[in-house]
Amino acid sequence: MNVLKNYWELGSRVADIVEHVLALPEPKLILPTGSTPLSLYKELVNRQLDWSSVTTYNLDEYVDNTIQDQSYRYFMVENLFKHTNMDEDNIYFPGDTAVWPQMDYGIGVDLCLLGIGGNGHIAFNEPGSSFQSETRIVDLTEETIKDNSRFFPTIDDVPTQAVTMGLKSIMSSKKIVLMVSGEHKLNIMNVAMAGEVTESVPASILQNHKNVKIYYCE
Numbered sequence: 095m096n097v098l099k100n101y102w103e104l105g106s107r108v109a110d111i112v113e114h115v116l117a118l119p120e121p122k123l124i125l126p127t128g129s130t131p132l133s134l135y136k137e138l139v140n141r142q143l144d145w146s147s148v149t150t151y152n153l154d155e156y157v158d159n160t161i162q163d164q165s166y167r168y169f170m171v172e173n174l175f176k177h178t179n180m181d182e183d184n185i186y187f188p189g190d191t192a193v194w195p196q197m198d199y200g201i202g203v204d205l206c207l208l209g210i211g212g213n214g215h216i217a218f219n220e221p222g223s224s225f226q227s228e229t230r231i232v233d234l235t236e237e238t239i240k241d242n243s244r245f246f247p248t249i250d251d252v253p254t255q256a257v258t259m260g261l262k263s264i265m266s267s268k269k270i271v272l273m274v275s276g277e278h279k280l281n282i283m284n285v286a287m288a289g290e291v292t293e294s295v296p297a298s299i300l301q302n303h304k305n306v307k308i309y310y311c312e
């Protein structure tokens with residue numbers, strides 16, 4: 095595990111990894127949303143990298159979301175995509191069901207970036223998700239709805255379902271970087287990375303991946 099001085103250092107260190115991957119021919123990335131990757135996206139925008147041959151897949155998206163500026167597509171456009179030279183045709187979200195087979199089979203992802211939810215979820219694979227899961231619609235747990243209500247006017251506005259890449263799909267990435275920010279995530283991160291590998295803690299599946307790096311800051 096890499097322990098960083100602060101949130102900006104975390105963004106900068108992970109940006110180094112992304113920059114390296116962007117130098118590959120036709121790189122493919124899986125990207126997360128949430129507050130954790132914001133310093134990374136800011137740093138990537140500042141570096142003005144060449145995204146012209148990059149393909150990105152987002153991990154998840156709400157279903158039946160009525161607050162458009164809380165959609166994950168909006169988040170990505172505002173925080174990263176609109177500041178780069180990315181080809182719009184190479185940006186994929188799982189809200190589009192036509193993309194599901196691509197997300198699940200052999201897209202050859204070079205790098206998957208992840209955050210972790212308070213209950214150990216990755217993307218929206220909630221506790222109990224099968225380690226064999228693929229892209230699908232899921233019900234969000236009460237804890238996740240409560241956690242995410244900080245971004246919505248009221249808790250009743252938080253969607254109760256989402257589309258998420260599955261755990262199997264995520265695990266097929268060549269390299270995975272888990273970003274963890276804040277002491278409140280320390281316990282779940284330790285449980286996931288050093289405890290039992292169990293579907294009750296979805297992130298624990300990462301222990302079975304050969305190329306995972308964890309970046310943590312308080």
Ligand code: GLP
Pocket residue numbers: 126127128129130131153154208209210211212216217218238242
């Ligand atoms: C949401 C997303 C996850 C993200 C998690 C943590 O539930 N679906 O992909 O990792 O939130 O978010 P944050 O980084 O804001 O703590």
